[in-house]
Amino acid sequence: MKRISLACLLLLFFQQPARRTLDIYYVDVEGGAATLMVTPAGESVLVDAGWPGFDGRDAGRIRRAMQQAGISEIDHLVATHYHTDHYGGVPALARLVPVKRFYDHGPMASLAEDKNFPYMYAAYHEAAKGRTITLKPGDSIPLRQAAGAPPLSLRCLAAKAAVATPGKTPGRPNPECAAATPQDEDKSDNARSVVLLLKYGEFDFFDAGDLTWNVEQRLVCPANLVGEVDLYQVTHHGLNNSNNPALLRSLRPTVAIMNNGPRKGGHPDTVKWLRELPTLKDLYQVHRNVQSQPAENAPPEFIANLEEQPDEGHMIMVSVDAGRRAFTVTNGRTGQGKTYQLR
Numbered sequence: 001m002k003r004i005s006l007a008c009l010l011l012l013f014f015q016q017p018a019r020r021t022l023d024i025y026y027v028d029v030e031g032g033a034a035t036l037m038v039t040p041a042g043e044s045v046l047v048d049a050g051w052p053g054f055d056g057r058d059a060g061r062i063r064r065a066m067q068q069a070g071i072s073e074i075d076h077l078v079a080t081h082y083h084t085d086h087y088g089g090v091p092a093l094a095r096l097v098p099v100k101r102f103y104d105h106g107p108m109a110s111l112a113e114d115k116n117f118p119y120m121y122a123a124y125h126e127a128a129k130g131r132t133i134t135l136k137p138g139d140s141i142p143l144r145q146a147a148g149a150p151p152l153s154l155r156c157l158a159a160k161a162a163v164a165t166p167g168k169t170p171g172r173p174n175p176e177c178a179a180a181t182p183q184d185e186d187k188s189d190n191a192r193s194v195v196l197l198l199k200y201g202e203f204d205f206f207d208a209g210d211l212t213w214n215v216e217q218r219l220v221c222p223a224n225l226v227g228e229v230d231l232y233q234v235t236h237h238g239l240n241n242s243n244n245p246a247l248l249r250s251l252r253p254t255v256a257i258m259n260n261g262p263r264k265g266g267h268p269d270t271v272k273w274l275r276e277l278p279t280l281k282d283l284y285q286v287h288r289n290v291q292s293q294p295a296e297n298a299p300p301e302f303i304a305n306l307e308e309q310p311d312e313g314h315m316i317m318v319s320v321d322a323g324r325r326a327f328t329v330t331n332g333r334t335g336q337g338k339t340y341q342l343r
Contacts, residue, residue, distance in 0.1 A: 022152070022200045022320040024231075025065040028305060028313030029058040030285050031261025032085035036062065036205060037198065038069045040146035045154065046078045047196065047207055049089035052120075059092035061313050066097065073098040075139055079124070080104075080194045080209025082111055087124055094127035100129040103135050105159040105194050113188050135194050137164035150201030150322045157226060158195035158211065163218050164225055177221035180246035186212040190236065195219070197226060201322040203341045204229040206251060207321065210236040213244045220250035226250075230327065230342055231318060234258035234274070237265025238285075245273050252279040254340050255329060257316055258298075262287045262308040268296040281340055284316050284329060304333050 020040060027034040029050030037045040040331075044066070050058030059334070066072065077099050079087035093099065111117035135156040135216045143152050157164045185191075193209030206229045208216070216235070219225050232253035236242035256274050260266040266289035274283050284302045300306060304314040314332040321327065330337035 001127075019151075020321065022203070022322075023069060023320040024205065024320075025069060025260055025288055026257055026304075026316040026318075027058070027061050027065045028060065028315060029085070029089065029259075030287070030313065031264035032089070033056065033080070033209065033237070033259050034062050034089070034329075035233065035259070036065050036069065038071060038142055039152055039201075040149045041144040041152075042071065043075045043144050044069070044071050045075070045141065045143075046074045046076065046093075047076065047078045048080055048086040048209070050092050051085050052088040052092060054252055056092050056096075057313075058088055058089040059096050062089070062093055063096050065238065065315060073100065075100050076143075077101065077104065078103045078135070078141075078194060078196065079136060080207075081189045082108060082114070082117065082121060082194055083189055084114065084116070084120060084209065086209065088120055091127040092170070093124045099127075102132045103141065103194070104132055104139070105192050106134040108189075118264055129140045135159050137162050151199070152201075153199045155197050155199075157195060157197050158193070158208070158215060158219060160192045161215055163195075163215065168263075173222050174220055174224045174225075174246075174250055176246050176249040179218075180217055180244070183213045183241065185214065186241070188212075190242075191215050197229075200320055202325060203231075203320045203322065203327060205231040205233070206253075207233040208242075209236045210242065210312060212236065212242050216242065216244040217249040220247050224250045228253075228279075230254045230340070230343070232256045234260075234265075234270065234283075237261065238267055238270045240267040240269035243270045243273060248273055248277055252277065254279060254281050254343065255327075256280060256282075257286075257318070257329070259286045260289060262305075263289045265289070266292060266297065268292055271296050271298075282329070284331070288317060301334060301336065302331065304331055306333070 033048040190210040
């Protein structure tokens with residue numbers, strides 16, 4: 001038998017085709033949030049980790065998404081804010097898979113809206129072994145660049161109710177702000193959500209956790225600090241105290257994906273505001289809102305889970321091919337994908 005030298009094996013290994021796409025997985029955590037991003041360099045970012053309990057349901061679904069993506073660990077885990085449906089699943093996940101780095105909006109001693117906060121927060125910090133990184137507006141999460149791929153960046157635009165400064169050039173006044181009006185101040189941790197902007201070449205993806213109306217408005221008024229995006233993660237599961245129309249009209253997304261539950265999020269107002277955007281091609285939902293009329297939901301072919309209690313939580317997947325200047329959104333329930341051109 002002819003033997004292959006170690007040098008030949010190494011050459012074969014390094015000649016294997018590299019990952020060509022940026023991939024995003026919307027894991028069904030049934031009304032919580034868990035968005036997994038895997039870069040062309042094979043690095044992983046998980047934004048939020050769903051709920052605790054349910055026999056480890058959400059941690060298990062995140063691990064299955066990781067397996068589908070071909071990764072075995074989380075390089076960066078961002079907790080957008082300290083609400084149970086966003087960071088409560090971190091301890092269970094950290095017991096299942098290695099997590100290298102933990103990010104959040106900084107330490108807190110109490111949370112008025114959550115009587116279980118001391119327990120939940122302690123469990124989160126135990127999972128992180130007390131080593132968390134505080135994200136501030138303007139910070140970037142360092143990501144490896146893949147050889148031959150366009151530049152990749154992940155920047156924090158807002159955190160703890162503060163927004164990034166526009167720098168030396170504030171920009172022209174945003175005309176979408178003329179009709180913008182504030183709501184009553186939101187004192188919950190939603191308003192302190194970490195806001196992230198992922199850029200891969202000409203592709204832009206905006207994820208604001210559960211950010212609410214007034215801070216959303218400050219991101220685009222008086223000047224748009226975000227720019228226009230290709231993919232918009234519908235904020236706060238699609239509730240109507242978020243998704244400020246001034247923000248939506250300023251971002252001008254091509255596609256919006258809503259990580260709602262069957263009875264949480266997906267408010268008809270938000271669906272209406274999104275449909276009024278002249279740039280929006282399609283709205284996708286992780287779940288059908290069973291409390292809304294069919295016309296107040298996305299079409300069934302753009303909904304991953306139609307039943308209120310599905311046996312298996314189907315995902316929505318996004319794959320960005322910078323070379324083709326396009327991204328494809330696939331409904332995990334149907335296996336059908338649709339491709340959109342970058343602007």
